[in-house]
Amino acid sequence: MSPYPMTPTPGDQPVLVAGGISDSHTWNLVYLQLLLEEHGHRVVNLGPCVPEDLLIAEALAQRPLLIVVSSVNGHGYHDGMRTVTRLREHPELDQVPAVIGGKLGIAGPCGDEEVAALRAAGYDAVFDDSAEGVAAFRQMLDALSQRALV
Template sequence: MKSQHLCLLATVESDSHMWNLVYLQLWLGERGLEVKNLGSCTLVQAVLDAVDQHRHAHLLVISSVNGHGYSQGLALIRALRQQHPHLHVVIGGKLTTSEAQTRAVREELLAAGYDAVFTEADALDAFQRHLDDLAQARHSLVLGTGDVTHWT
């Protein structure tokens, strides 16, 4: 049986790391989400095409560990918000090459359209709390089939 909640998972164009995506795919799957992993070096257009193809997706997760997530993540969210202003989108990982810079860019990423940014040592715990909050908010929504939605 497929999950009622599809999560798209991607990284930025220059990030060739796959281990973080595989880990998050498994982690999200354990939390009841169906995950479509778009793979490493994800072009902005590939993300836009995936969102168009999977219009029922509830969440887009961008994970980057190469230090370029900030600049390329900005380009991605700006393009995405032009076409999909309501999709819930989060970003996390190593987004700059400097820890001090990563903290500083958080607000800019949020202002550009991300719903949450996870970069600190407790990022996974913070992401879990964020998913719990989303599940709580969606808990009372009734789908066309009459089923109540659950993420966990």
């Protein structure tokens, strides 16, 4: 990574995909990358167990169109709160859309209060791991304006 971040040319902003800091699963990240690429987006997949400092550094360097945080281990709510709080501390990133999805709680899906807390902390959308959650994520992707030339 260059110490001198370059501003990407218009139309070249990637989507950053990251697993939560405590989540070592990778299949979900590969799925998300393929889904995003299928929708015409360039993807920078940071992999599993992404420390907040790495996500922030990459977001500052890449100036992404969207940040996607994914969880399969059930700790997404707690990891995600810490991640988005740190992310939103950076004025350069406060307008970058960020979403979180997957298995966000160990006792099942997050309730309305947890979803509201994640949104209040800085996520633009919260998706659970249900078929409806995946459909809502796909709809959000369809609404994104930028598409890569594939």
